[in-house]
Amino acid sequence: MNAQILAFLNPENSDEPRLSPYLKKLENLATGRLVHIRDGEVTLYKRTKSARWQMTFRLYNKKWLRITTGYSDLEYAKKKAGEIFDRARFMEEMGFPISPKKFKVVAEQLITELQQDLESGVGKKIYVDYLSVLKAYLIPFFGKFDLAKIDHKIVSDYDTWRNERMGRRAKSSTLSTHSVAYNKVYDLAIAKGWLSDRHLIPRLNTKGERGVARPAFTRQEIDYLRQFMQSWVEGGKTPKAHAGRHLLRDYIEILLATGMRHGTESLNIQWRHLDWHIDKSGTKFLRIWVDGKTGGRWLIARNAAIPVLERVQSRFANMADLTLDELISQQREEYLWRYPDGTRPYDLVSAFKWLMKDCGLLFDTTGRRRSMYSFRHTYATLSLIERDVDIHTLAKQMGNSAAMIEKHYSKLTPTMVADKLA
Numbered sequence: 554m555n556a557q558i559l560a561f562l563n564p565e566n567s568d569e570p571r572l573s574p575y576l577k578k579l580e581n582l583a584t585g586r587l588v589h590i591r592d593g594e595v596t597l598y599k600r601t602k603s604a605r606w607q608m609t610f611r612l613y614n615k616k617w618l619r620i621t622t623g624y625s626d627l628e629y630a631k632k633k634a635g636e637i638f639d640r641a642r643f644m645e646e647m648g649f650p651i652s653p654k655k656f657k658v659v660a661e662q663l664i665t666e667l668q669q670d671l672e673s674g675v676g677k678k679i680y681v682d683y684l685s686v687l688k689a690y691l692i693p694f695f696g697k698f699d700l701a702k703i704d705h706k707i708v709s710d711y712d713t714w715r716n717e718r719m720g721r722r723a724k725s726s727t728l729s730t731h732s733v734a735y736n737k738v739y740d741l742a743i744a745k746g747w748l749s750d751r752h753l754i755p756r757l758n759t760k761g762e763r764g765v766a767r768p769a770f771t772r773q774e775i776d777y778l779r780q781f782m783q784s785w786v787e788g789g790k791t792p793k794a795h796a797g798r799h800l801l802r803d804y805i806e807i808l809l810a811t812g813m814r815h816g817t818e819s820l821n822i823q824w825r826h827l828d829w830h831i832d833k834s835g836t837k838f839l840r841i842w843v844d845g846k847t848g849g850r851w852l853i854a855r856n857a858a859i860p861v862l863e864r865v866q867s868r869f870a871n872m873a874d875l876t877l878d879e880l881i882s883q884q885r886e887e888y889l890w891r892y893p894d895g896t897r898p899y900d901l902v903s904a905f906k907w908l909m910k911d912c913g914l915l916f917d918t919t920g921r922r923r924s925m926y927s928f929r930h931t932y933a934t935l936s937l938i939e940r941d942v943d944i945h946t947l948a949k950q951m952g953n954s955a956a957m958i959e960k961h962y963s964k965l966t967p968t969m970v971a972d973k974l975a
Contacts, residue, residue, distance in 0.1 A: 590631055595638050606630035654747045657696030660687050660738050678816035683734040700742055708755045732757040768917035769930040781912045796892050801904045803861050810858035812932035812951045815925035818845030825884040847952040868893055
């Protein structure tokens with residue numbers, strides 16, 4: 554082959570010209586380094602510095618697969634390649650995955666996507682729990698298994714392993730979180746084409762110990778907490794810690810005045826989500842649009858929320874000179890729950906725990922630990938007892954079904970009519 558032809562096929566010619574990919578393939582064919590079987594549909598070849606034969610073939614969906622036969626002997630390699638080719642075509646026709654993925658690989662991809670959603674602000678609060686379950690339980694146990702080979706026996710073994718790891722039998726709510734995170738791994742694998750949607754997924758058990766309702770605060774405890782927070786907010790070792798105390802106090806007051814859910818529903822409220830509702834008598838009420846677990850809805854805030862919102866706006870220079878009416882009318886997109894520098898709190902749970910420890914209200918009289926959701930339960934309890942709100946109205950306000958409200962708060966009925974029973 555003369556230099557002119559080589560120069561044409563190799564524009565980046567040098568003193569030792571290299572062959573183009575096309576000529577390299579011809580060279581391989583001439584020397585027997587490429588071998589075709591199955592009417593040319595499967596090609597065997599050897600990589601540089603490898604004694605074993607590799608194989609490549611195209612699927613019906615036009616994707617190429619490259620797999621090692623594991624053999625250096627050509628006849629053994631041909632036989633193995635034929636078996637792999639037949640099995641791959643059968644699995645493709647049946648809708649099974651050709652290249653199996655380990656549970657760990659798919660779960661780690663899911664973790665990346667959930668974290669990206671949280672960082673961009675579109676993720677839900679529950680994603681934090683899914684991430685914890687994936688890292689602490691699902692990957693350590695299922696990680697080594699091929700996703701398509703996990704069966705009911707393996708799932709049953711997981712139940713035993715998880716309970717031993719926890720040191721107790723898990724509650725139904727905990728099992729539900731594990732199950733959703735586990736199912737999301739399979740959903741992602743199917744969406745990516747790593748697993749067929751015909752694959753029967755062995756489901757995790759969701760029957761566990763019945764959960765105990767989170768404890769609410771009594772009227773006396775709420776009155777004490779409000780008084781305690783007036784001086785507590787003046788503390789804080791750093792300016793941001795000090796600002797965080799003021800933010801937490803106002804946040805708690807809004808939860809108590811609305812009954813909204815802590816998390817996605819409450820932390821994502823912007824000033825444009827506030828509006829005035831005027832009834833037939835001309836009375837004006839503050840209403841707030843929230844969007845979370847059960848979709849979007851308007852809820853009516855108690856009048857006690859108005860001075861709290863005025864306190865919140867006073868901490869921002871670009872809002873301090875406005876009246877609350879003016880601010881609401883501007884439909885501004887700033888979030889309510891921000892530090893004075895404009896940054897948003899990632900989570901208020903840690904600050905809440907410190908507040909509860911400082912005021913001595915972390916546990917109720919029966920030893921149950923309180924959480925942010927205790928304010929939602931307090932709102933429901935006091936609405937039924939003190940304000941005589943009917944269950945259907947309360948369900949609409951809180952974004953629950955009437956049956957759910959009745960299930961959780963029916964025990965309050967005797968208290969509500971104590972004057973009639975005594």
